[in-house]
Amino acid sequence: MSHTAHIRSHRKPRRSASTIAVRAGVAGGVLSTLAVAGASGPANAAEPVTQTLELPTLTADLAAQVAQSADATQQAAANYELRAERDAAAAQAAKEAKADLAEAKKKAAEEKRKAEEAARKAAAERASRDAERAALSASVEISAESGSGSGSGSGSASASVDASAGVSTSTASGSAAAVVAFVRAQVGDAYVSGGTGPNSWDCSGLVQAAFRQVGIDLPRVSQAQSTAGTQVSLSNLQPGDILYWGGAGSAYHVGVYVGDGMFVGAQNPSTGVALKSLSYDPPSGAVRVL
Numbered sequence: 001m002s003h004t005a006h007i008r009s010h011r012k013p014r015r016s017a018s019t020i021a022v023r024a025g026v027a028g029g030v031l032s033t034l035a036v037a038g039a040s041g042p043a044n045a046a047e048p049v050t051q052t053l054e055l056p057t058l059t060a061d062l063a064a065q066v067a068q069s070a071d072a073t074q075q076a077a078a079n080y081e082l083r084a085e086r087d088a089a090a091a092q093a094a095k096e097a098k099a100d101l102a103e104a105k106k107k108a109a110e111e112k113r114k115a116e117e118a119a120r121k122a123a124a125e126r127a128s129r130d131a132e133r134a135a136l137s138a139s140v141e142i143s144a145e146s147g148s149g150s151g152s153g154s155g156s157a158s159a160s161v162d163a164s165a166g167v168s169t170s171t172a173s174g175s176a177a178a179v180v181a182f183v184r185a186q187v188g189d190a191y192v193s194g195g196t197g198p199n200s201w202d203c204s205g206l207v208q209a210a211f212r213q214v215g216i217d218l219p220r221v222s223q224a225q226s227t228a229g230t231q232v233s234l235s236n237l238q239p240g241d242i243l244y245w246g247g248a249g250s251a252y253h254v255g256v257y258v259g260d261g262m263f264v265g266a267q268n269p270s271t272g273v274a275l276k277s278l279s280y281d282p283p284s285g286a287v288r289v290l
Contacts, residue, residue, distance in 0.1 A: 176240030176290050178214050179211060179256060183207075186206060188273060189273040191268055197209050203267075218289070222246075223249055223250055226251035226254065227248050227249050228287060229288050231248065231287055238259075239257060241286045257278075261277055263277075
């Protein structure tokens with residue numbers, strides 16, 4: 001054994017035949033693969049053309065989808081904006097309706113207060129008139145008794161002159177005074193067509209009721225009342241005379257002369273029973289039944 005046998009040799013070990021064969025096979029496979037790839041190259045070169053033609057179609061579809069999505073988003077935004085406007089309008093309308101309701105309630109309360117006040121006032125005036133009528137009735141009865149006892153007659157009237165004012169006045173007594181007192185007491189009552197009292201009258205209903213106070217039963221309507229007594233001239237009137245408007249027998253309105261150039265009549269729905277001057281509506285004629 002050599003004295004250097006234990007030292008490893010620096011020479012490359014010999015390759016075995018099997019290793020060489022494997023490497024040769026690998027190399028051959030690689031070369032075959034390259035050859036096949038090279039042969040298939042011309043065929044594969046045409047394929048990208050078909051794929052490139054499909055890309056515009058895909059891009060157009062994508063653009064359409066994007067545009068459709070944008071339109072949908074814009075429509076949704078418009079719908080939200082419209083809903084917001086409607087909600088705001090509804091809220092404003094509700095606010096205004098609430099204010100209107102409060103105002104209506106306030107007005108209704110005010111109208112109710114006025115109606116109650118008017119009703120109280122009317123009741124007070126009615127009570128006052130009733131009291132005045134009662135007092136006048138008592139006064140008329142006393143005056144009538146006094147007049148009949150003194151022999152002055154049931155329908156007498158006297159004229160005097162107020163020296164301080166220079167105004168001619170007429171004073172009724174007896175039955176004429178009772179008629180005048182009655183119609184004066186009804187001043188302020190309502191006018192109602194066909195009314196015969198006690199708080200609403202038409203013109204002939206008032207005249208008939210006035211003369212009933214002294215036991216005289218007059219016809220119900222103005223046409224008949226205008227011929228119920230003796231015709232007298234308008235320049236010779238006495239308190240208690242019946243005035244009429246229109247022709248005798250065809251009069252459309254009647255009233256009672258109360259003296260001092262004044263008369264009382266149930267005029268119309270707007271004025272009711274009123275005390276008026278003869279110059280306000282000059283009568284056509286007069287009749288005397290007392």
